[in-house]
Amino acid sequence: MGYQAAFRVWRGDADGGDLHDYTVEANEGEVVLDVVHRLQATQTPDLAVRWNCKAGKCGSCSAEINGKPRLMCMTRMSTFDPDETITVTPVRTFPIIRDLVTDVSFNYEKAREIPSFTPPPDLAPGEYRMQQVDVERSQEFRKCIECFLCQNVCHVVRDHEDNKSAFAGPRYLMRIAELEMHPLDVADRRDAAQDQHGLGLCNITKCCTEVCPENIHITDNALIPMKERVAGRRYDPIVWLGNKLFRR
């Protein structure tokens, strides 16, 4: 069942690089990551690639396959024509380290800026009570494996480097939504979402949702509801008037 697959892989580092052509064996049932591993074991032992679980659970092996942001471990070879050349390039939004490995520290920095879970002060461990239907909303977002494909594909930062400081990206705007919808969280992150994390820059093109390997409805279930909560606070005329009259 095996065949010789044509692979074109970007190789290089921060100073530049280019696409290299390889012919590698591919077998039934394999995924792109299997073939990249075979390339490492037989032709390019120093080919840099990140991966961990090879089961779509850790979100390490993000790359762009024929230009589409994907997990290499969840992209089956059977989805390509055997004559097709498969091009594998590093994710584009983050700085290159080497070959398919990029510097994703942007994401960890953004993670640190989101105000953390804030439980009610009077609740002791073991006393937490929540209904399944209430936890499910945030549970959907907690399925996130942090592959950063949504961060990579989002045009707010993909095409505009200068937005990076002002925009947390879909993953961390979703984290804000997750905490806002957490049944026991008592903090209010609505102003911060808009003013510090760039929620307003998102114009709901749903690219993040399309690339999410966990099929999380990032736009519909996290970002739009979050925008509505901000609008409800900021732009409701009665709330606005109340704030004007009774400003602390």
Next chain:
Amino acid sequence: MPEVERHEYDVVVIGAGGAGLRAVIEARQRGLRVAVVCKSLFGKAHTVMAEGGCAAAMGNANPHDSWQVHFQDTMRGGKFLNNWRMAELHAREAPDRVWELETYGALFDRTPDGRISQRNFGGHTYPRLAHVGDRTGLELIRTMQQKIVSLQQEDYAAHGDYEARVKVFAECTITELLVDESGRIAGAFGYWRESGRFVLFDAPAVVIATGGIGKSYKVTSNSWEYTGDGHALALRAGAALINMEFIQFHPTGMIWPPSVKGILVTEGVRGDGGVLKNSEGERFMFSYIPPVFKGQYAETEEEADRWYEDQENNRRTPDLLPRDEVARAINSEVKAGRDSPHGGVYLDIASRMPAAEIVRRLPSMHHQFLELADVDITKEPMEVGPTCHYVMGGIEVDPDTAAASVPGLFAAGECSGGMHGSNRLGGNSLSDLLVFGRRAGIGAADYVEGLTERPRATDAAIDAAARTALSPFDPAAPDSAENPYTLHAELQQSMHDLVGIIRRADEIERALAELATLRERIRNVAVEGNRQFNPGWHLALDLRNMLLVCECVARAALLRTESRGGHTRDDHPSMDAEWRRTLLVCRTDGGDRSIPDVTVTPERQQPMRPDLLALFDIDELGKYYTDEELADHPGRRS
């Protein structure tokens, strides 16, 4: 001196999985400065792959549950070889550790009255596993990762620096522990994977939380990081490993297509009602209830099916026997020719519950099979077979403090040994890493606070560590240079074929001979390219750890002439009470610095505290213990 980036910390935690992160949280909350060093990005550790749940006797699903029952189940699962004090602490403290996670923001699935839901699992008398669908490990690691972020935010507020007291050194590999002249821990040496530059941590305490050794086997559920680094680091620093012959083969790994072979299928499938069947459609587990568990499991399909609804009046299904029993049963069915088309057995949930319910309870299993194997588990059965999953053996530690025999060295989670005896119950791993991760953090903090002066690493040791790390760029015999990927594949094949799920003396001896050859060849391992993010070089350095650990496994497996838990000897098929109280202790003894020689010594296990022993019925203990050991049991005296 080589060029080395130097950092000073109070505690260095190696490994950022559940155990490591829990230790970090504890040591930081004691006010210490902590570095956490991990081979992957932060939040990618193998804990994310834990699926089914975290065992804790909270009694939410069945009020009869208690720490005593959890303790008994754990000891039974480990065939009474467990370190009973670890099993006791684990059972007593697990509920608090789970509740604590909720205060960090974790969102477990709920019972109708709003408490944490608990699921059935193999070997657990009551539904006991706190879970989030089938992605519980992800929830644990993300929760603790986010807790660490919140602690960093506190530090930012206090000091203007997120990393004032906790810093994550991601994609950084520790290659050597450093000790001072008197043998105390003085620090750790490693390299940044990205740049290949060396890094040195001056620290009086090191917590090893590096997980397991599964990448030494060909078919495994483990990720690439599981190369036995912590086991090998501890050995080389002078600590001992115990129970290394006990390796858990999880009964249900994917077997088709070949590229996914070994990927885990959660035991939650069976906990929630899934059943094992052979090619004749027979639920074969009823034929495999071993004598020690006779009477504890349902003997008819009808009773087994009633048990899901009514646990008071029925016994549990033998599909939920401990993992070692189920793995052996599957192995026997396959050998008897009743295997599925790709050499496994069927795991059927499709015929047991509505499709929507399956997708709700087991979303990642549904996704994984659909995406990787074109199998819709709501419509057809899965094909499964055993996969190397967990090493029960590990660094010998003091149960209360998680301290190893080397002063300043601590270990928690899979890389420590004793807690699970000869076989771990499903769900006891996530609780283990919470309970003992915390204890290791406390142990390390107490140790550091009790020091009057800090041990210093010698320059000679630092030089030697750097030379060893660079040796693959300059092999001793360039003409016979070895490819690290080839050596790794051969090592995995040897362990798979010769020290696998069923073992025999002659095969283990052959494995030892092959390992001896590999040991020589690893000296000539050579890598291409430079030090910048070079996977070939990284593997070359991990190989020596795998080899050292494999020698421990094989030597201990050869000595233990009985079958128990995760060690099955075809030539010694029965369990032997004398061996129950014997631990095989691995240490290093001279030889090469980089891959020292391994010795294995039988040592006597501490007898169980009488009040704990009295929890068990004398008839049950009689199946495991020698008469002499039971002379003082209340059941014998009366």
